Amino acid sequence: MRPDRFEDIPCSVARATGLLGDPWIPMILRECAYGVARFDDYRQRLNIGRNVLSARLERMVETGLLEKWTYQERPRREGYRLTPKGRGAMSVIAAMLRFANDWVFEEGQEPIVLRDLRDGRALRPVVVDEETGEPLSAIPMRPSPGPGFPGDETFQREWFNPAPPGDAVSTDSPAPNPDGG
Numbered sequence: 001m002r003p004d005r006f007e008d009i010p011c012s013v014a015r016a017t018g019l020l021g022d023p024w025i026p027m028i029l030r031e032c033a034y035g036v037a038r039f040d041d042y043r044q045r046l047n048i049g050r051n052v053l054s055a056r057l058e059r060m061v062e063t064g065l066l067e068k069w070t071y072q073e074r075p076r077r078e079g080y081r082l083t084p085k086g087r088g089a090m091s092v093i094a095a096m097l098r099f100a101n102d103w104v105f106e107e108g109q110e111p112i113v114l115r116d117l118r119d120g121r122a123l124r125p126v127v128v129d130e131e132t133g134e135p136l137s138a139i140p141m142r143p144s145p146g147p148g149f150p151g152d153e154t155f156q157r158e159w160f161n162p163a164p165p166g167d168a169v170s171t172d173s174p175a176p177n178p179d180g181g
Helices: 012-020 024-033 039-046 050-062 084-103 153-160
Strands: 066-072 077-082
Touching: 012 024, 012 084, 024 039, 024 050, 024 077, 024 084, 039 050, 039 077, 050 066, 050 077, 077 084
Parallel strands: none
Antiparallel strands: 066 077
16 A cells, blocks of 8 residues: 555645545445444455455554454454544545535435434435534635644745635635636
């Protein structure tokens, strides 16, 4: 597997991509959420080679997305399960599922629907602002340096190149054209 190419980039999206960007990682996380734990079950369900699966599982354990646990003592057999970090990644997987159901598949052709185990209703995941509960897609926004962003103000201005006040990207209008046209 490729080494993490994004570990030195001061960007949350880049770091998350470093953890989840390999196409097999979200698929393994999905299978974990479905209750799969054993190596051979992952291989069969994902139709993935032993060497590829072994490398991905090892990386996911190293990065804290999964943990190994013993499900049988004699002979010793180990499985994999989500850690709190891995469970946190499930909101990303749910958002990917919603995106695909809305934009990749025709209405009524969605192959997977998440259901609430308590009442069976279909869930429609959406990413919201924690403080207001408002969907992020409805909030005008732009990135700005956080407390962990390196460098001085000049470096930060160059990195973010913020638009003038009032020009934040909104979902109601197209992104501003940097060429002015």
